[in-house]
Amino acid sequence: ELGADHVINGGEADVLNEIARITHGTGADAAIDCSGSPYAENNALDCVRAHGRVAFIGESRETTIKPSDQLIRKQITLIGSWYFPIHEYDEIADFIIKKELPVEKLVTHTFKLEEAERAFQLFDERKTEKAVFVWE
Structure with a gap:
């Protein structure tokens, strides 16, 4: 794909x-x-x-x-x-x-910009893979 x-x-x-x-x-x-x-x-x-x-x-x-x-x-x-x-x-x-x-198929996690601290914490803990920040 x-x-x-x-x-x-x-x-x-x-x-x-x-x-x-x-x-x-x-x-x-x-x-x-x-x-x-x-x-x-x-x-x-x-x-x-x-x-x-x-x-x-x-x-x-x-x-x-x-x-x-x-x-x-x-x-x-x-x-x-x-x-x-x-x-x-x-x-x-x-x-x-x-x-x-279709790169969206590679994304495993999405975070709002306000969730950046938590996103980076999860990344450091190796609990995310391919994460992106989204905003509306």
Whole structure:
């Protein structure tokens, strides 16, 4: 629904095998983990090809990785990012509009601006996911 060419449900299929099948054994060029799940972060590192790129956006309290196998020998680039810089907002908004992406399907919580203190508290407690502020 959001424009993906392939969707893999990790509860129903082996993610690494499916990515290998889709890429004819090459591996993905890039992987982004937004969940913060240690399992998903390891899958992201394992599914990319040599010289691939991985971004961790979701926060994880602790993840154990295998640096030699997942980073060094594959020579991948791993970055962490918590947000998009403001100078990229126009490009992101244009992309969403041009592709007519139903981004409302990503929203898990909405708050009125007056509820900002509570919204940020819930975010800090990791009780929200994709929250937006709305006003009338």
